Amino acid sequence: MLISVLGTGYLGATHAACLAAAGHEVVGVDRDPGRLEVLRGGRAPFHEAGLDELIAEGVAAGRLRFTDDLADVAGADVHFLCVGTPQVGDGDGADLSALWSVADALAPYLGEHSLVVGKSTVPVGTGARLRDRLGARVAWNPEFLREGRAVRDTLRPDRLVLGVDDDDDHRTLLLVYADLVAAGVPVIRTDLATAELAKVSANAMLATRISTVNLLAEVCEASGADVGDLTTILGADPRIGRDFLAPGLGYGGGCLPKDTRAFVARARELGVGESAALFDAVDRVNLHQRSRTAELARSLLPAGGGTVAILGGAFKAESDDIRDSPALDVAGRLHRSGATVRLHDPFAGANVRRACPELTVVDDVATTCRGADLVLVLTEWPQFAALDPYEVGELVCRRTVLDARLVLDPEKWVGAGWDFRALGRSA
Numbered sequence: 001m002l003i004s005v006l007g008t009g010y011l012g013a014t015h016a017a018c019l020a021a022a023g024h025e026v027v028g029v030d031r032d033p034g035r036l037e038v039l040r041g042g043r044a045p046f047h048e049a050g051l052d053e054l055i056a057e058g059v060a061a062g063r064l065r066f067t068d069d070l071a072d073v074a075g076a077d078v079h080f081l082c083v084g085t086p087q088v089g090d091g092d093g094a095d096l097s098a099l100w101s102v103a104d105a106l107a108p109y110l111g112e113h114s115l116v117v118g119k120s121t122v123p124v125g126t127g128a129r130l131r132d133r134l135g136a137r138v139a140w141n142p143e144f145l146r147e148g149r150a151v152r153d154t155l156r157p158d159r160l161v162l163g164v165d166d167d168d169d170h171r172t173l174l175l176v177y178a179d180l181v182a183a184g185v186p187v188i189r190t191d192l193a194t195a196e197l198a199k200v201s202a203n204a205m206l207a208t209r210i211s212t213v214n215l216l217a218e219v220c221e222a223s224g225a226d227v228g229d230l231t232t233i234l235g236a237d238p239r240i241g242r243d244f245l246a247p248g249l250g251y252g253g254g255c256l257p258k259d260t261r262a263f264v265a266r267a268r269e270l271g272v273g274e275s276a277a278l279f280d281a282v283d284r285v286n287l288h289q290r291s292r293t294a295e296l297a298r299s300l301l302p303a304g305g306g307t308v309a310i311l312g313g314a315f316k317a318e319s320d321d322i323r324d325s326p327a328l329d330v331a332g333r334l335h336r337s338g339a340t341v342r343l344h345d346p347f348a349g350a351n352v353r354r355a356c357p358e359l360t361v362v363d364d365v366a367t368t369c370r371g372a373d374l375v376l377v378l379t380e381w382p383q384f385a386a387l388d389p390y391e392v393g394e395l396v397c398r399r400t401v402l403d404a405r406l407v408l409d410p411e412k413w414v415g416a417g418w419d420f421r422a423l424g425r426s427a
């Protein structure tokens, strides 16, 4: 099949490369010339395990091309919309301007049988509006991939959600995903509204889980209970489950925060504001983790100054994405409070330098920690979990560490003479 993917960011680039790997002829469209140049060179424009290889293979095989000209995708059987839907500047709802703009630009190139498939995360009701606007066949096929595991998640998703109007559109999508269907990936057919809602609901529920565990961590910290044992006990109940129970600095990124807020904004429009306030509280608890981490760090530094070695800038490990990164929120607060901030991240350093020129970003852990009054772990990179507390102890000015992601082994660090603090652990 000839397939176009409109928007080649974290979602679109991965989706396009995986469709090409499945044997389709794929054209990725973007308006960002820098991004297109990198993709045409057979690389991913961001750090994502396995994606460089997949893009290189697709480009070399001639199955994957990139363009800024929608005329190049005229005649495609299926067009996937993968542009960004960020939070609106002055509110909590989703900004759909990129979606409408790319859809309008695509309209003249749609054939009678072309299927337009929304993959971006949108408020419920968007697909129906798009169908009316374009007068074309529209389906919604939300994407559940996680950054850092994007390729694996796309090649072997937990489920395929196909929001369709009729059997023809369903059949078309089954052909697009024939390899996944053959591999036994569960397919859930539904309507457009349910497919759209499934995506924001999943993210709002995941956010709720994290804020719940962080509330529990705060109670552990205040009471002397052990949050590690607590989550093990909770996770052993199959109704609760073990995944997504890691306490700490909370969630960030380009999805969970904005999707939870957009859910609430849309629920209010639909007259369900009273109950949707649940997710306002989830958001508040999440943001509170950032302010309380900064305050705790401040209290461990010399009054009005001090040097803090920050380990982590990305919003999560295995990604270089810094959108709404909790780590950068805390780093910014400490910088503004007068602390000297040095920050290291294994992959996100260049992005942090560009976005936060006021912070000193360094290339290795040793330079970050040398002469520091406090070591602060803000992203859950395994490299940080593996640090040797004796070696780090030789570099710092004071052996004080605050683990805001609960990745360090307390016994090892205390044994090496550190004043060890962690979120969820009483002092």
Ligand SMILES: NC(=O)c1ccc[n+]([C@@H]2O[C@H](COP(=O)([O-])OP(=O)(O)OC[C@H]3O[C@@H](n4cnc5c(N)ncnc54)[C@H](O)[C@@H]3O)[C@@H](O)[C@H]2O)c1
Residues within 6 Å of the ligand: 006, 007, 008, 009, 010, 011, 012, 029, 030, 031, 032, 035, 082, 083, 084, 085, 086, 098, 101, 102, 119, 120, 121, 122, 143, 144, 145, 146, 147, 254, 255
């Ligand atoms: N990042 C993820 O892990 C992920 C996972 C699932 C769903 N989503 C959803 O997918 C959507 C995209 O997210 P993302 O993280 O890939 O965003 P992104 O910002 O990385 O990518 C969006 C891309 O769209 C391009 N674009 C914007 N307007 C365009 C236009 N008019 N024509 C052509 N290209 C245009 C941008 O240049 C950019 O490359 C969002 O709705 C997001 O919520 C993201």
Ligand SMILES: O=c1ccn([C@@H]2O[C@H](COP(=O)(O)OP(=O)(O)O[C@H]3O[C@H](CO)[C@@H](O)[C@H](O)[C@H]3O)[C@@H](O)[C@H]2O)c(=O)[nH]1
Residues within 6 Å of the ligand: 121, 143, 144, 145, 146, 147, 148, 203, 206, 210, 243, 244, 245, 246, 247, 248, 249, 250, 251, 252, 253, 254, 255, 256, 259, 315, 316, 317, 380
């Ligand atoms: O137990 C946990 C798990 C995650 N996090 C944090 O939560 C954030 C989000 O993590 P994760 O969900 O793994 O990353 P994303 O790549 O943002 O993926 C989410 O957002 C995507 C975009 O919508 C969806 O497709 C995914 O299903 C959904 O998990 C990160 O800051 C993590 O550090 C925790 O604090 N504790």
